[in-house]
Amino acid sequence: MITVIANLKGGSGKSTIAFNLAVWLASHGEKVVGYDLDPQCTLSDLAELRKEEEVKPELHIHSVRAVLQEQLQAHPGEVLVDVGAANMAAMKEALGAADRVLIPVPPSQADVWATQRFLHIIKRDIKANPNGTELLAFVNRADTNESIPETGETEEALGMLPGIQVLPNRIKLRTGFRRSLSEGQTVFEMWPNSKAAKEFHVFASALYPELNRIRAVN
Ligand SMILES: Nc1ncnc2c1ncn2[C@@H]1O[C@H](COP(=O)(O)OP(=O)(O)O)[C@@H](O)[C@H]1O
Ligand SMILES: [Mg+2]
Numbered sequence: 624m625i626t627v628i629a630n631l632k633g634g635s636g637k638s639t640i641a642f643n644l645a646v647w648l649a650s651h652g653e654k655v656v657g658y659d660l661d662p663q664c665t666l667s668d669l670a671e672l673r674k675e676e677e678v679k680p681e682l683h684i685h686s687v688r689a690v691l692q693e694q695l696q697a698h699p700g701e702v703l704v705d706v707g708a709a710n711m712a713a714m715k716e717a718l719g720a721a722d723r724v725l726i727p728v729p730p731s732q733a734d735v736w737a738t739q740r741f742l743h744i745i746k747r748d749i750k751a752n753p754n755g756t757e758l759l760a761f762v763n764r765a766d767t768n769e770s771i772p773e774t775g776e777t778e779e780a781l782g783m784l785p786g787i788q789v790l791p792n793r794i795k796l797r798t799g800f801r802r803s804l805s806e807g808q809t810v811f812e813m814w815p816n817s818k819a820a821k822e823f824h825v826f827a828s829a830l831y832p833e834l835n836r837i838r839a840v841n
Contacts, residue, residue, distance in 0.1 A: 625695050626830075627704040627721040629714060631744075632737040636727040636763035638665035639800050641705040642682075646809045647827045649680040651834045654700030657684040660717060661707030672807030689713055692720035701831075718749045721756050725830070727763035727794070728781060730773040735780045742784055761790035761826075767797070792826040795819070 628641045641657065642665075648655040659666040667686035674681060690713055695702055704721070706714040718724060726741070728734045738760060745758070760781045765774040774793060781789045794800075797819035799810040806813060811820035828835050 624722045625702045625704065625717075625720055626723050626725055627706060627717045628725045628727070629704075629706045629718065629741070630726050630728065630734075630738060631708050631741045632729075632734060633663075633707065635729055635734065635737075636794070636800075637661075637707070638663075638669075638705050639804065640725065640727055640763065640794070641666055641703050642669050642804070643800075643809045643811075643823055644827055644830070645682050645684075645703050646680065646812065647823070648701050648703075648831065648834075649682065651831075653831075653834070654698075655683070656698050656700065656702055657682060658690055658695065658702065658704040658717070659684050659686045660688075660690060660710055660713040661705055662688070662709050663707055666705045669804065669807055676807050678807055678812070687713075690716055692716060695720040715744075715748050718745060718756075723757035723759055726758065726760040726787070728760055728777060729764045730762050730766065730777040732780075735777055738781065739784055742787065746786070758787040759790055759830075760784075760787050762793045764796040765793040767795050790826075790829065792822070792829050794826055795822060797822075 628637045645655055645657050657666055664686055667684050670682040670684040704717045706717055728738050762774050762777055778789050799814055799817055799819040803810050803813045810823055814820055
């Protein structure tokens with residue numbers, strides 16, 4: 624399955640989510656390959672750092688400026704694609720091949736607007752695959768203080784955008800995400816019992832429910 628992690632705005636957490644998901648899948652025994660289509664190369668830098676530090680599992684990331692839909696579709700296992708608005712041509716090519724688009728949205732009006740524009744681009748420029756591409760939005764960097772209203776308001780606003788599904792599992796603003804990246808590691812590798820790790824596990828399990836079933840059977 625091809626999952627493209629995308630949104631227009633930088634800093635929404637695309638690379639962080641792509642990285643944590645790639646390691647999560649690999650550590651569940653999945654064959655996973657990543658494509659880094661963003662000139663910032665965050666995902667490739669993280670894979671490189673893991674290699675230098677000999678952190679296992681190793682990540683297989685293609686850092687390229689251009690990609691063809693057929694290339695993405697040729698992989699048998701899980702494909703994760705990290706994109707950035709700085710390379711719109713590659714982003715559009717990847718979106719055209721996506722089975723689903725995972726859209727991280729920080730809780731703010733500006734980010735809702737950016738997401739709205741992003742959806743316009745998808746509708747205007749992307750020929751959805753014949754089975755229908757799922758558009759899945761979720762709040763990343765959600766406030767940990769539940770009484771702050773922006774997270775709920777953002778989910779509500781996202782829910783009104785046509786054609787997208789809002790995931791119920793938020794990823795909260797946890798310093799662990801930032802700190803673990805500088806070690807080339809995920810939150811669940813560095814602090815397996817942390818809130819961030821538990822939240823990420825719930826989030827990833829909901830995206831890949833079949834992996835939990837496999838674990839339950841074994
Ligand atoms: N849920 C989160 N909690 C705390 N920090 C986060 C979270 N998500 C992302 N970050 C941090 O925000 C910064 C930008 O994230 P990044 O994944 O590079 O965004 P993008 O790829 O969309 O530009 C990074 O320092 C990252 O570690
Ligand atoms: Mg990025």
